Structure formats: C-alpha cells, structure tokens
Amino acid sequence: MEYEISDKLKSVHGSAIREIFELLKKGGIISFAGGMPATLTLPAKQIDGILQNLVSKYGVVECLQYESTFGKALLLEQLKKFLPEYKGINAELQNMIILSGGQQGIEFMCKTFVNKGDVVLVENPTYLSTLQIVQTYEGKAVGVNSNNDGLDLADLEEKIKTHKPKFLYVVPTFGNPTGGTYTAENRQKIAEITAKYEVMILEDDPYSEIRFEGKAVPSVKCFDKIENVVYLASFSKIIAPAMRIAVAVANPAIIGRFNISKQSTDVCSSSISQLVVAEFLKNNLSEHLKNIIPIYKEKRDQMVKCIDKYFPKSFKYQSPHGGLYVWGYFDDDRDLLAAFKDVVNLGVAYLPGAHFFPDGSGKNTMRLNFSNATLEQIEQGIKAIGEYFS
Numbered sequence: 001m002e003y004e005i006s007d008k009l010k011s012v013h014g015s016a017i018r019e020i021f022e023l024l025k026k027g028g029i030i031s032f033a034g035g036m037p038a039t040l041t042l043p044a045k046q047i048d049g050i051l052q053n054l055v056s057k058y059g060v061v062e063c064l065q066y067e068s069t070f071g072k073a074l075l076l077e078q079l080k081k082f083l084p085e086y087k088g089i090n091a092e093l094q095n096m097i098i099l100s101g102g103q104q105g106i107e108f109m110c111k112t113f114v115n116k117g118d119v120v121l122v123e124n125p126t127y128l129s130t131l132q133i134v135q136t137y138e139g140k141a142v143g144v145n146s147n148n149d150g151l152d153l154a155d156l157e158e159k160i161k162t163h164k165p166k167f168l169y170v171v172p173t174f175g176n177p178t179g180g181t182y183t184a185e186n187r188q189k190i191a192e193i194t195a196k197y198e199v200m201i202l203e204d205d206p207y208s209e210i211r212f213e214g215k216a217v218p219s220v221k222c223f224d225k226i227e228n229v230v231y232l233a234s235f236s237k238i239i240a241p242a243m244r245i246a247v248a249v250a251n252p253a254i255i256g257r258f259n260i261s262k263q264s265t266d267v268c269s270s271s272i273s274q275l276v277v278a279e280f281l282k283n284n285l286s287e288h289l290k291n292i293i294p295i296y297k298e299k300r301d302q303m304v305k306c307i308d309k310y311f312p313k314s315f316k317y318q319s320p321h322g323g324l325y326v327w328g329y330f331d332d333d334r335d336l337l338a339a340f341k342d343v344v345n346l347g348v349a350y351l352p353g354a355h356f357f358p359d360g361s362g363k364n365t366m367r368l369n370f371s372n373a374t375l376e377q378i379e380q381g382i383k384a385i386g387e388y389f390s
Contacts, residue, residue, distance in 0.1 A: 007138075030381035032368040033349040035176065035237075035324055041292040041370070042240050043284065050274075050279045058275060067268040069259050071247075072099025075278040079247055082281050086209060087220050087233060094252040097259055102206055102234030102246040103256070106133050108261040109167060109230060111204045114139040114253065119163040123151060125356030125365070127204065130169050134208045141358040149316060151180030153189050160197045167200035167230075172220055174207040174323025177356045177367040181321060184217050190222035198228065206234040206246075209289055211322040212297040227251040230381045235277055237324065238289065243273045296324070296371060302378045303370040310386030329353070329365040334389065336366045343388055347381070348381040 055063050058074075072078070078095055083089045099105050106129070114120065116138040122130060124143025132142045142163055145152035150172065170190070172182040182190075194201050203220045221231040227250070234246040248258055262268070280288075303326055304319045317328030330336070337352040342383070353365025370378060 026345060029344060030348045030384075032183070032370065032373065032381060033351040034372060035369050036372045037237055037241065037324075038292075041295055041371075043288055046280065046284045046288070047240065047276055047303075048274050052270060054065060054272065054279075058082075060361045063271055063275060065271065067271045067274070069097075069262050069268050070255075071096070071269065072271065072278065073272040075245075075274045076280075078278045081250065082285075083233070083247075087205065088216075088218055089231060089247045089249060095249050095255060097248050097255050097262065098269045098274060099232075099246040099248055099258075099262070100266055101236060101241075101244045102204060102232045102261075103129055103133075104265070105230070105232040105248045105258075106130050106169070106202065106204070107265075107266040108248070109200075110134055110137040110139060110260045111261045112257045113166040113200060115166075119165040121156070121159055121163070121165045121168040121199075122358060123170055123178075124358065125177055125353060126169065126358070126361055127171060128355045130204075131235060131356075131358055143358045144168070146178075146180075148180055150180075150186030151190060153186070153193065156190065157193050157197075160193065160199055162176070165199055167202050168194060169202045169203045170220065171207075173205055173217065174210065174320055174325075176323075177325055177351070177353065178318075178327040179320030179323050179325040180318065181214075181217060181328055182220075182326070182342070187218065187220045188223045191220055191225065191229065194228055195224075195226045198226070201229045203229055203231045204234075205232060206237050207323040209238045210293060210296055210318075210324070212293065214302060218383065221249065230254060238285070238292075239277060239280055243270075243277055245269060245273050245277045257318075285302045298367055299373070299375065299378060302326040302375045303368060303382060306379050306382035307368075307386070310383045312386065312390050315389070324369055326368045327353070327365070328368070329356065329362075330389070331335040331364075333364045335363045337363050339388070343385060346384050346388060348384045350385060 076096055083091050110133050114137045118139045119142050120134045120139050121144050122141050123146045131141050144159055145155040173188055221229045230248060230250040232248055235243055314330050314332045315328050316331055317326055337354045341353050351367040353362045353367055354360055
C-alpha cells in the first residue's frame with residue numbers, strides 16, 4: 001500500500017540527534033553527540049525514596065487518576081517558590097502550566113501562533129528540534145546573527161522589520177548548541193526591541209542552574225514590560241529527563257491557549273512525575289545541585305584541556321561557563337558533516353553543527369557534549385577526533 005503523508009509532514013525530516021543515537025546503538029562508540037545528563041548525576045536514591053512512599057502519602061486518586069491540564073496544585077505551589085529563588089521570576093498560578101518536557105512548550109508556541117509561511121526568528125545556530133517543530137507547523141525559521149555576548153541587535157531589528165516574525169526563540173543561558181550566555185545588557189535590549197515591534201519571545205532555559213563560574217544573569221523574562229515573553233523552565237537536565245516535566249510562564253491568555261493545546265495532545269502531564277518533582281524541589285534540589293555541578297565542571301575542564309592538547313590550532317572554541325556543551329569551528333572551512341561517518345568508524349561521535357543552522361550552513365562547526373562520557377573517554381575520544389582532523 002502507498003501511504004499519502006500529510007503536506008505538513010512531507011518535508012519534515014527526523015531529528016539528527018535521534019538518527020545518530022540509532023547509529024550509535026551498535027556500541028563501542030564514545031559519544032559526544034547527545035545531550036544526556038551523566039548517569040551518575042541522576043538522583044536514583046532520592047527518587048526511589050520518594051516513589052516508595054508516594055501513594056501512601058498522597059493517595060490513589062492523587063497519584064494515579066487524571067489531573068488538571070494546568071498541572072498539580074502541589075507542584076505549582078512549589079514552583080511559586082522555585083521560580084523566584086532560582087530564576088528571578090515571580091509567577092502566580094494563572095501564569096503557569098505544567099508541560100511534558102520543555103520541548104512541548106516549543107510545540108505549543110508554534111501551534112498557538114504559527115500559520116503556514118510565518119517566520120520564526122532563531123539564534124543562528126539554534127536548538128535543532130526547534131527547527132524541526134517550526135517546519136512541522138509549515139513555518140520558516142530565519143537565523144539572527146549572534147556572537148559571544150548574545151544576538152546581533154542590529155540584525156535582530158532588521159529581520160523583525162523584514163520578516164514580521166510571529167516570535168523569536170532564544171536559549172540565552174549556556175545555550176544549545178553554543179554553550180554561550182547573553183549579557184544582561186543584550187537581554188534587556190532584546191526585550192526592548194521586541195516590545196517596540198510587539199514580537200513574542202520564547203525563552204528556553206533548561207541549563208541555567210548548571211553554572212561552573214560567574215554570576216547568574218537575569219532572564220529575558222525579567223525585562224518583560226508588555227508580557228510578550230513566554231518562559232520555559234525544564235527539569236530534564238537538573239533532575240531527570242525521564243520525568244518529562246517542565247513549566248511555561250506567561251500571560252494568562254497565552255497559558256489558556258497552551259491549556260487547549262495540551263488537552264488535545266496528552267490531556268495532562270504524568271501525575272506521578274509531577275509529584276516526584278514537587279517533592280524533589282521541596283527537599284532535594286539544593287543539595288543535588290551542589291553534588292552534580294562539580295561533576296560537570298570536571299568533565300568540562302577535561303574536554304577543554306584535551307581540545308587544547310589534541311586538536312589542531314585551526315579549531316576555535318569558547319569554554320562554556322556552564323551547561324553541557326562545547327561549540328567550535330575550524331577556521332579553514334573543513335566539512336564536518338561529510339567527515340562525521342569517518343570519525344564514527346574510529347569509535348567516536350560528535351554532532352555536526354550544520355544541523356543547528358536554519359539554512360544548513362555551518363559545515364565547519366561541531367557540538368561536543370561532555371556530560372555523558374567518563375574523563376577517560378573524553379581524553380580518548382577527543383584525541384581520536386583531533387588526530388583525524390590533524
């Protein structure tokens with residue numbers, strides 16, 4: 001039988017990361033390609049303790065029955081404490097909705113605002129799944145030039161005037177893929193420019209608690225004067241990806257639209273996951289972060305040291321102050337997309353940077369994830385990549 005695929009999905013390709021995961025299933029490969037937290041940072045003991053008492057503490061209905069689409073009151077109340085303390089954002093119940101992972105917030109933003117042919121502005125490069133989601137909703141992602149301090153503000157304003165975008169998507173703190181962090185001044189200017197033209201912002205913040213050095217920078221949401229910023233906070237990287245819990249913070253009118261989208265998508269996020277995250281935020285998060293940050297910093301330091309030791313001098317990069325990624329490029333314009341399979345055959349994998357650019361450029365770039373490899377694997381893998389490109 002020949003299947004007639006919908007127009008929306010005909011031109012949408014699978015996630016490059018997911019395809020690479022399939023390639024790596026054969027085993028024996030050191031992977032810097034994914035973005036998984038280190039297994040030893042997953043709080044198995046704490047979550048096991050929470051789960052053992054969950055049903056007896058909260059009852060069968062609270063744990064196992066359908067829940068409000070907006071989310072569990074117990075978790076929302078914990079978020080009213082978490083968001084000001086960790087994110088500098090105050091939010092009331094009407095400003096929040098619980099999501100099944102931060103990526104659901106990206107989808108709901110597109111579902112709410114994007115019509116066929118609409119433009120979404122993104123940092124160039126940007127999170128590759130956002131490009132996939134925008135394409136699914138028949139929108140067009142257009143890149144805004146960026147540097148180590150954030151977005152090129154002149155380019156942002158020019159592209160707002162030219163494209164009249166539905167929204168701007170940014171990951172300002174330890175971004176994916178670059179690991180970079182926008183300055184406070186850059187964030188304030190982004191808020192001012194988008195407010196001037198009444199353009200929405202989707203601010204994605206899954207990494208900001210994983211900070212190795214430097215001081216926290218206020219979110220773009222903190223500079224929001226006209227309620228045009230939708231803020232996403234995910235617990236996948238700082239607690240556990242399998243929980244699939246995140247929160248969107250926005251004007252109640254937008255939260256209401258996200259609620260309608262969620263009703264037709266998954267009805268509600270997992271009650272058990274919501275309760276686990278609520279308990280974890282209440283009793284475990286602070287100590288957990290103190291434990292995992294040194295682990296990630298050591299891995300970051302190892303990767304940076306090994307890049308300096310083994311990579312050719314034509315490779316340029318910036319050491320991130322937090323997060324999970326090192327981003328770099330060869331200034332002699334070699335094609336890292338074409339070289340990928342050769343390097344995998346050597347037993348190591350990176351993620352070609354071209355996947356993160358809306359126009360498919362950036363073939364001389366790569367993203368290296370340091371979180372899920374051992375210190376020994378980091379040295380072995382970086383040495384192999386460096387020797388291949390030397």
